[in-house]
Amino acid sequence: MAEKQRVGILLFNLGGPETLDDVTPFLENLFSDPDIMDLPPVVKTFLPRFLARRRAPKSRGYYEAIGGGSPLRRITDDQAALLERALNHPDSPFEAKVTVAMRYAPPRIETALGPLEAFRPEKLVLLPLYPQRSTTTTRSSFREFSERVKDFPALSRAALHVVPAWPEFPPYLEALTETIQASIERLPKNSHPIDVLFSAHGIPVKRIRQGDPYQADTETTVAKVGEILRKRHPEKTLRIHLSYQSRVGPLKWLGPETKQTISTLAANHGTVNLVLVPVSFVSDHQETLFEMDITYRELAKESRILHFERAPALNIQPSFIEALSRIVEAALEKEEFSCKKCRCRCGICPEKSVEN
Ligand SMILES: C=CC1=C(C)c2cc3[nH]c(cc4nc(cc5[nH]c(cc1n2)c(C)c5CCC(=O)O)C(CCC(=O)O)=C4C)c(C)c3C=C
Numbered sequence: 001m002a003e004k005q006r007v008g009i010l011l012f013n014l015g016g017p018e019t020l021d022d023v024t025p026f027l028e029n030l031f032s033d034p035d036i037m038d039l040p041p042v043v044k045t046f047l048p049r050f051l052a053r054r055r056a057p058k059s060r061g062y063y064e065a066i067g068g069g070s071p072l073r074r075i076t077d078d079q080a081a082l083l084e085r086a087l088n089h090p091d092s093p094f095e096a097k098v099t100v101a102m103r104y105a106p107p108r109i110e111t112a113l114g115p116l117e118a119f120r121p122e123k124l125v126l127l128p129l130y131p132q133r134s135t136t137t138t139r140s141s142f143r144e145f146s147e148r149v150k151d152f153p154a155l156s157r158a159a160l161h162v163v164p165a166w167p168e169f170p171p172y173l174e175a176l177t178e179t180i181q182a183s184i185e186r187l188p189k190n191s192h193p194i195d196v197l198f199s200a201h202g203i204p205v206k207r208i209r210q211g212d213p214y215q216a217d218t219e220t221t222v223a224k225v226g227e228i229l230r231k232r233h234p235e236k237t238l239r240i241h242l243s244y245q246s247r248v249g250p251l252k253w254l255g256p257e258t259k260q261t262i263s264t265l266a267a268n269h270g271t272v273n274l275v276l277v278p279v280s281f282v283s284d285h286q287e288t289l290f291e292m293d294i295t296y297r298e299l300a301k302e303s304r305i306l307h308f309e310r311a312p313a314l315n316i317q318p319s320f321i322e323a324l325s326r327i328v329e330a331a332l333e334k335e336e337f338s339c340k341k342c343r344c345r346c347g348i349c350p351e352k353s354v355e356n
């Protein structure tokens, strides 16, 4: 029997503090990232630490409220193990190995690259667990990969297949639609419209003006899922909305803010049924378990919205694992990736030089 081709898959995510003691170092890593905070060189040496210490008490409060830490690492490890199992089905033309690189918390990229190097893959797929591209997430992870992969010669030689994002990949849309349908089913039967509010992580508006494709990618996902839902449920009046959450710092961020939208829906649109959908996150973490499940649920109640459902995060939902394996297969069918101008491998170069 012919030997199977070895394919490494590197999943990227942001990471989160697993314990309350991990909160400050996590925040310091985040605020030190030039793709998150564009700091002038004179303040770079001390400002991230200062900002992390200032933010930490507030952040720790969030993590305390959800059981003392973020479940993001555990869920992402489970996603990786299930994806590897799905890809290594008996008829698969390749042998797959999947590892996880978190940007600001363990397992950091070195931990992910070591076992991949030992596996000696012929092909390497970079798959960010961010369905929508952003300089703050996708480019940050790819930039770190480009810098660190040089220390892993066997990996540097592997053919690179990059998935910059997958905002309208049909199996992803299907998995996301499933979470919303499940939530709609849980609403008590009534004749009122159903407001489906997609809530995405915000980013500063300045980024969008500089060419960050995040807002456009997010709007694409929401429009496509809205279309699928309306087609499948012609008997229901569905009202689709998009807002942004988790604003940090003094800059103007993308709007409208989710809390404002919930209040407006209640006050001006007579909302009775509200389904809140996490859109930029594929796993549960602080933003779903605290911000959505605690803060926004309370706000909906105070605003007299009778029925509130939060759509489950994709986590290890079988249709989502299936979507991830289809993304990998599609990436392998494409030519090897090459960024002709800057070789930054970011997938979101302003020069648009990253076509396959
Ligand atoms: C400071 C600016 C921030 C930008 C820009 C930002 C973009 C961004 N973040 C995610 C996903 C996650 N963020 C998480 C935590 C987190 N993010 C910021 C700040 C920015 N994020 C902070 C300060 C924190 C810490 C928590 C807090 O204090 O609010 C996490 C991990 C959380 C966990 O519980 O594990 C994720 C995931 C996306 C998708 C995004 C832009 C598209």
Ligand SMILES: [Fe+2]
Binding pocket: 201, 246
């Ligand atoms: Fe964030």
Ligand SMILES: [Fe+2]
Binding pocket: 339, 341, 342, 343, 344, 345, 346, 347, 349, 353, 354
């Ligand atoms: Fe580039």
